Every structure is written in C-alpha cells, then in structure tokens.
Amino acid sequence: MRFIIQRDRLVQSVQDVMKAVSTRTTIPILTGIKMVATNEGVTLTGSDSDISIESFIPNEEAGDEIVEIKQPGSIVLQAKFFSEIVKKLPKDIVEIEVENHLQTVIRSGKSEFHLNGLDAEEYPLLPQLSEENIFRVPTDLLKAMVRQTVFAVSTSETRPILTGVNWKVEQGELTCIATDSHRLAFRKAKVETENTDHYNVVIPGKSLNELSKILDDHEEFVEIVITANQVLFKAKHLLFYSRLLEGNYPDTSRLxxxxxxxxxxxxxxxxxxxxxxxxxxxxxxxxxxxxxxxxxxxxxxxxxxxxxxxxxxxxxxxxxxxxxxxxxxxxxxxxxxxxxxxxxxxxxxxxxxxxxxxxxxxxxxxxxxxxxxxxxxx
Known part of the structure; x- marks a missing residue:
C-alpha cells in the first residue's frame, strides 16, 4: 500500500475515528486504526465494539486532489502513536507506505517515522445493515435533540437501560426521552421517513455524545438506519455505528x-x-x-x-x-x-x-x- 495525502484531511479523519478507539479493550487490534486505500480513496475505521466510526477521504473533492493512490492496500496502525504523529508532521503533504512485514513508513518533509503495523484482515468487520428502513434528520436538529436530552441519562450502571436515550419513531415523528429517575428530558420533532415503520430503541448516551461532537454543522441531513441491535448514522463521508441497549425502557408517559x-x-x-x-x-x-x-x-x-x-x-x-x-x-x-x-x-x-x-x-x-x-x- 502506498498513497500521498493532504495532512489536514488525514488529521481530521484520524480525530473522528479516534472517538471510537478505546485503550481498554479485550481485543488488542481494536486499539488500532484500520486504513484501507482503494482506487476511490482512503477509508479509516476505529471501533471499540460498542461504537464504530468509518471516515472516507475521497481522491478528489470539488476539483481538488486530496489523495493520490500509488498502490491499493490496507493496514492497522496503533491509534495512540499514529494520531500523535500525523498531528505533528511538518509539511502539508504526507506519504504513507507499507513495506515488508507490515512495516509502515510515514513521511512528511524531512521527517520519517517507521511504525509496526497489524494485518487488516484480522480487524473485525463492521456490521452489515440492510438499509430498507431509513429516516432523515437535518444535522442541526439532530444535534439539538441530542443536546436537549442526553444530559439526563443515568451515569449509574445499576439500571443499564437508563444510561441510554429512548428513541421512538412513529408516524413521521421522532421522540427522544432520557431519565435517570430523578429528572426527565423529552424532545420530539418531525422527521423524513420513507415508510410507516415504527421503532422503539435505546441508544447509549455515550454514543450520542460522541456522534454530536463529530457531526459537521455544514451537513444538511443525517440518514439513520435502525435494526434490531444496531443504529447507523450516515453523513457525508462518515458512517457512525452504535450498538443499542438491550431491555425495555420504562414507560415514562405516566411520570x-x-x-x-x-x-x-x-x-x-x-x-x-x-x-x-x-x-x-x-x-x-x-x-x-x-x-x-x-x-x-x-x-x-x-x-x-x-x-x-x-x-x-x-x-x-x-x-x-x-x-x-x-x-x-x-x-x-x-x-x-x-x-x-x-x-x-x-x-x-x-x-x-x-x-x-x-x-x-x-x-x-x-x-x-x-x-x-x-x-x-x-
């Protein structure tokens, strides 16, 4: 694998996927960032098995060349070191090359780093979600709805279901409810949906906090796909997966x-x-x-x-x-x-x-x- 890329775009993507990388994981390869170069561009992935974030950097955008792919391929690099290195590189252009035995060279200006990589084939695959049931929410509205509810989730693990926000979609309306049993936050709004399906799921508060930080205010819409145990948020060049919390959320309407x-x-x-x-x-x-x-x-x-x-x-x-x-x-x-x-x-x-x-x-x-x-x- 070998490609040349604009440093600021690489830094932004690394920072985005780092939000899903955990140092405390039972799967060692998940402390790394997976990088895949294809003829279309470069995809970075970070995951802690609860949250997975995929960021795509296209070869060109609005006529500007961002990535030049010399040789497609893939590698997993230690997130902690890789993220620090790319932030501190001296020049605006970075070259990344994988040599024999997964040895990865990162060059910029007169600086050259050699990092030991891991085999990307061993990195867990992201969930494959069937995207029949999509609804769309304007980015600014989604961020507002998260901000207005997520603070009220419980921080105690005694009732894990309360550490999430209850999302219900019914008749083109999304309702978000969070409670820690001492307070409750409620917010609803109309959303664009393609069918009449209704959902009732609980998304971890931690996932929504990270999603809110990562969403770009310039995005127009976020597409949301809900399945039995996962939710996927799709923005431009960004996929954000989160597991859902298991169990039934208490009926808060009585409160x-x-x-x-x-x-x-x-x-x-x-x-x-x-x-x-x-x-x-x-x-x-x-x-x-x-x-x-x-x-x-x-x-x-x-x-x-x-x-x-x-x-x-x-x-x-x-x-x-x-x-x-x-x-x-x-x-x-x-x-x-x-x-x-x-x-x-x-x-x-x-x-x-x-x-x-x-x-x-x-x-x-x-x-x-x-x-x-x-x-x-x-």
Whole structure:
C-alpha cells in the first residue's frame, strides 16, 4: 500500500475515528486504526465494539486532489502513536507506505517515522445493515435533540437501560426521552421517513455524545438506519455505528403530570442566573439544593442555606403566577441543566404540589419538556 495525502484531511479523519478507539479493550487490534486505500480513496475505521466510526477521504473533492493512490492496500496502525504523529508532521503533504512485514513508513518533509503495523484482515468487520428502513434528520436538529436530552441519562450502571436515550419513531415523528429517575428530558420533532415503520430503541448516551461532537454543522441531513441491535448514522463521508441497549425502557408517559396546581411564567435567562447565584453556596455534594417559593406581586424567591458556609436569598419577578402558593426544593444542577436545554426566552413551570414532580417547557412550545423531582426539605 502506498498513497500521498493532504495532512489536514488525514488529521481530521484520524480525530473522528479516534472517538471510537478505546485503550481498554479485550481485543488488542481494536486499539488500532484500520486504513484501507482503494482506487476511490482512503477509508479509516476505529471501533471499540460498542461504537464504530468509518471516515472516507475521497481522491478528489470539488476539483481538488486530496489523495493520490500509488498502490491499493490496507493496514492497522496503533491509534495512540499514529494520531500523535500525523498531528505533528511538518509539511502539508504526507506519504504513507507499507513495506515488508507490515512495516509502515510515514513521511512528511524531512521527517520519517517507521511504525509496526497489524494485518487488516484480522480487524473485525463492521456490521452489515440492510438499509430498507431509513429516516432523515437535518444535522442541526439532530444535534439539538441530542443536546436537549442526553444530559439526563443515568451515569449509574445499576439500571443499564437508563444510561441510554429512548428513541421512538412513529408516524413521521421522532421522540427522544432520557431519565435517570430523578429528572426527565423529552424532545420530539418531525422527521423524513420513507415508510410507516415504527421503532422503539435505546441508544447509549455515550454514543450520542460522541456522534454530536463529530457531526459537521455544514451537513444538511443525517440518514439513520435502525435494526434490531444496531443504529447507523450516515453523513457525508462518515458512517457512525452504535450498538443499542438491550431491555425495555420504562414507560415514562405516566411520570408527566397532566394537571397542575401552580403555573409560573419566568424569563429563562433571569431565572437561570438566579439559580446559578443561589447554587454558589450549595455546591457541596448532596447539598446542591435550592428552595423556591412564591411571594406576593408575582415575585419568586430563590434561596439556599448551607449552615457551615452561609446563605443566599434572591428574587425574580415572574411574568405571571396562577394557582396556589408554593414552597418547593430541588437540585440546582438539575434545574440549570434543564433550563439550558430549553429554547425560547420564556419558560412555563407547572407544579402539582411540593413533593410531586414538576415540569417546564418554553412558552407556546409542546415539542420539548423537562421534568424534575423535588427534594424533601420543608
């Protein structure tokens, strides 16, 4: 194998596939990056058997030559060393050549590295998915839906299913739900689908985080293929595979209250900043709790008291308060995460009592909802 390639394109592809390479793997060859050169271009693959990422660098794009293939072939190179080498090469052009016994030479300018390679034939094959059932989502919408839900997945392995985001596709609508049993994030949107199939799968939160980092904002659409145990995201020159979590996701529809006793409308940014200030003295471990109470004239008081540090009281003017007076306590971190995920300048918060879950959503927007369980302090 021998080819000459633009360094910046190689660096970008290596960084993309590195997101799937794990140092802790039971299959030693998966600590490497697989590189295959064909007459069309160069394909790089990284995998940790949960996530696999394939990045393709074409020979030319928009009339510019990116890769010149001298001899097709394949090799697996240690990801840790290969990624560091390509980042630090001196010139904009890199030559990669595989010699006898999988010895690989990387040349750029006056620099020459020799790396021991591994046989690409031993690298596990990527899943072959039948692509009958594809739906398409605009890239910016997909990234927004991930950002607005993935933070609420559980970080505890006691219930593995909760470490993922539940994706449902029904009648041209995608619904994403994440919960760690103390809070819940919900987002739905219309998607382009070619058939009426419906899906109900759970995608690991870790996979969605990596996908979001790697997707280019310039892409127009991402095609998504779902099978029994895998999901594939296809963008231009990029394939991102993730395994799905096994098991049934809990029915979360019962958690969302249908009625409310107190409704409050607040400016999202002002409220977020007040919670942030109140949490300054409530950062310690489990005491990250702020108290929220309604006062007269539409004022909301936000306070926090940590005996050994001090206390803080803050007030926010609401746009309206309807219903019963309220005193409630909740995690400042959960509230700040939820408010950052909401879009829109104003937020409506609906309470059904001091010890019942409450939810919030942007004013006049049913497509996104954040739910939080309160903390018992009163």
């Amino acid at each position: 969302i209250p249908t009625d409310s006793k107190t409704n409050i409308i607040l400016n999202t940014k002002e409220f977020l900043q007040a919670i942030d200030r109140a949490s300054l003295l409530a950062r310690d471990g489990r005491n990250n709790v702020v108290k929220f109470s309604t006062l007269e004239n539409g004022i909301v008081e936000i306070s926090s008291n940590t005996p050994e540090i001090g206390k803080v009281v803050d007030e926010v003017q609401s746009q309206s308060i309807e219903g019963e007076d309220l005193k409630i306590s909740f995690s400042a971190k959960y509230m700040m995460d939820a408010l950052k995920a909401l879009e829109g300048t104003d937020v409506q918060i609906s309470f059904t009592g001091a010890m019942r879950p409450f939810y919030m959503k942007p004013l006049h927007d049913e497509s996104i909802l954040q739910l939080i369980l309160p903390v018992r302090t009163y």
